[in-house]
Amino acid sequence: QVQLVESGGGLVQPGGSLRLSCAASGSIFSFDAMGWYRQAPGKQRELVAAITRSDRINYADSVKGRFTISRDNAKNTVYLQMNSLKPEDTCVYYCNANRGPSGYWGQGTQVTVSS
Numbered sequence: 001q002v003q004l005v006e007s008g009g010g011l012v013q014p015g016g017s018l019r020l021s022c023a024a025s026g027s028i029f030s031f032d033a034m035g036w037y038r039q040a041p042g043k044q045r046e047l048v049a050a051i052t053r054s055d056r057i058n059y060a061d062s063v064k065g066r067f068t069i070s071r072d073n074a075k076n077t078v079y080l081q082m083n084s085l086k087p088e089d090t091c092v093y094y095c096n097a098n099r100g101p102s103g104y105w106g107q108g109t110q111v112t113v114s115s
Contacts, residue, residue, distance in 0.1 A: 002026060002104045004095045009109030012085055016113070020080040022095030022106060028076050029053065031097045036069060036080045038091035038111075045094065049080060062088075085113045 003025040012018050020036065028034060035050030049059045049069035057069060068081040078095065090113050095106035 002097065002099075002102075004097060004104055004106035006093065006095050006106040006109040009093060009111045011112045011114065013115055014085060014087060014113055016085050017081070017083045018085065018111060020082065020093055020095075020109060020111070022078040022080075024076045024078075024097065026076065027073070028071055028078060028097070029073050031099050034071065034078045034095070034097045036078075037094045037096055038089075039094070039108075040091045048093070050096075051078070082111070085111075087113045089113050 005023045006020060008018060008020040010018065033050055033052045036048040037045050038048050039045040047060055048063055049067055051057050051069050051071060059067060066084045071078045090111060092108040092110050094108045097104045
């Protein structure tokens, strides 16, 4: 059974930084791709950043230059470093992983950017 557990969310002021972590129950090398999605109240869940097994990375235009996705295979963890946070980044952030035909989601972690 695959489990993904997000952590690192919280309240931060505009311009601040947070680092989200997604800890997987198994080797993240086994996943074809992993990524971060976010969903604001009343809005559709959207891709924030993704990284493939071959280290191809994609970012949403809204976070390019501010967010960085990375992984630590030894810790079976994927990270999302979020800098220069804006109020519009306020969302629940979800970790996602894919292996073959299967997809998995974490429970989400709340990020709130506010003064």
